Amino acid sequence: xxxxxxxxxxxxxxxxxxxxxxxxxxxxxxxxxxxxxxxxxxxxxxxxxxxxxxxxxxxxxxxxxxxxxxxxxxxxxxxxxxxxxxxxxxxxxxxxxxxxxxxxxxxxxxxxxxxxxxxxxxxxxxxxxxxxxxxxxxxxxxxxxxxxxxxxxxxxxxxxxxxxxxxxxxxxxxxxxxxxxxxxxxxxxxxxxxxxxxxxxxxxxxxxxxxxxxxxxxxxxxxxxxxxxxxxxxxxxxxxxxxxxxxxxxxxxxxxxxxxxxxxxxxxxxxxxxxxxxxxxxxxxxxxxxxxxxxxxxxxxxxxxxxxxxxxxxxxxxxxxxxxxxxxxxxxxx
Ligand SMILES: CC(C)(COP(=O)(O)OP(=O)(O)OC[C@H]1O[C@@H](n2cnc3c(N)ncnc32)[C@H](O)[C@@H]1OP(=O)(O)O)[C@@H](O)C(=O)NCCC(=O)NCCS
Numbered sequence: 001x002x003x004x005x006x007x008x009x010x011x012x013x014x015x016x017x018x019x020x021x022x023x024x025x026x027x028x029x030x031x032x033x034x035x036x037x038x039x040x041x042x043x044x045x046x047x048x049x050x051x052x053x054x055x056x057x058x059x060x061x062x063x064x065x066x067x068x069x070x071x072x073x074x075x076x077x078x079x080x081x082x083x084x085x086x087x088x089x090x091x092x093x094x095x096x097x098x099x100x101x102x103x104x105x106x107x108x109x110x111x112x113x114x115x116x117x118x119x120x121x122x123x124x125x126x127x128x129x130x131x132x133x134x135x136x137x138x139x140x141x142x143x144x145x146x147x148x149x150x151x152x153x154x155x156x157x158x159x160x161x162x163x164x165x166x167x168x169x170x171x172x173x174x175x176x177x178x179x180x181x182x183x184x185x186x187x188x189x190x191x192x193x194x195x196x197x198x199x200x201x202x203x204x205x206x207x208x209x210x211x212x213x214x215x216x217x218x219x220x221x222x223x224x225x226x227x228x229x230x231x232x233x234x235x236x237x238x239x240x241x242x243x244x245x246x247x248x249x250x251x252x253x254x255x256x257x258x259x260x261x262x263x264x265x266x267x268x269x270x271x272x273x274x275x276x277x278x279x280x281x282x283x284x285x286x287x288x289x290x291x292x293x294x295x296x297x298x299x300x301x302x303x304x305x306x307x308x309x310x311x312x313x314x315x316x317x318x319x320x321x322x323x324x325x326x327x328x329x330x331x332x333x334x
Contacts, residue, residue: 008055014044016057020067027089036258039230065091076214081108083116109334122326139330143206144307148321172282175239191246193220204306231257237287239279249279265303281315
């Protein structure tokens with residue numbers, strides 16, 4: 001094996017990096033597609049205040065055999081580095097992955113980060129090669145997540161009406177449901193940011209050493225700019241408490257304008273003072289209606305939840321999501 005590693009420094013490098021994604025994502029994650037090239041290019045070009053992304057490609061002669069990515073959070077989690085590496089399917093089990101992992105961990109260590117964090121997928125009922133590989137590097141398991149899928153072609157307004165009538169009923173009546181696309185209304189952005197901060201503390205993190213994230217309106221707006229530059233639409237829904245006129249529940253779905261056939265459930269959170277009113281389900285139903293209206297090209301929606309997150313999973317089960325894959329969050333001290 002004579003593999004060399006190059007940092008991605010130009011568009012040609014992003015093309016090679018992205019080629020690995022196109023070849024590997026459908027192979028490793030049945031039902032998923034790689035994000036479009038434009039997203040990879042935008043990640044490479046972004047100059048964000050919230051995270052810094054560095055990409056590498058691995059070569060054997062003229063052939064690209066793998067890729068790597070590191071994201072360094074910049075506003076919080078300053079000890080953590082988020083890492084990901086892939087070897088193209090035809091070149092696996094020849095030591096390339098171990099070589100890339102050594103490089104990636106050295107890079108994160110040289111940056112002064114203390115901990116590498118990553119996610120590895122497995123079939124729903126077995127331990128996948130990524131997990132075996134990662135455990136061989138000495139990682140610890142920090143959390144178990146499950147990816148679920150909802151077939152949007154089999155979902156109609158009648159199903160949503162039934163879920164709303166039978167499971168939400170009048171329990172959310174005192175709240176006003178709102179929806180928006182891409183840009184949160186100015187009067188809601190402050191509380192949208194607060195809800196996003198809650199995602200980093202209230203979603204079950206298992207043993208993960210992820211610190212609470214510091215969110216303000218400016219950070220929320222930056223997320224909107226980043227989504228737009230990655231050509232993703234954000235479809236959001238929330239519940240407003242008439243007493244405070246801010247958001248007390250929030251959910252959003254991301255859809256690539258270039259590859260809209262798969263939609264991604266992003267975040268869902270309900271303020272602790274307002275739990276028990278079925279607001280998680282009510283806002284999700286509202287947002288699925290919005291998705292069906294605004295993105296008829298979307299054929300299915302994907303969501304990831306901690307396996308222990310029984311409330312959110314009950315909501316997703318009620319909507320018809322079915323489990324398809326496990327994802328283990330892993331960590332390694334550097
Ligand atoms: C995980 C991945 C990077 C491994 O790449 P690779 O080049 O095949 O890895 P290596 O050849 O260096 O394997 C190193 C060790 O991992 C383990 N391993 C890797 N693939 C395995 C498999 N299919 N079954 C069992 N063990 C496996 C073995 O212990 C192996 O050592 P050995 O061959 O001496 O027994 C590759 O399968 C991949 O790209 N998967 C999709 C993305 C991913 O899961 N990345 C995980 C890190 S974030």
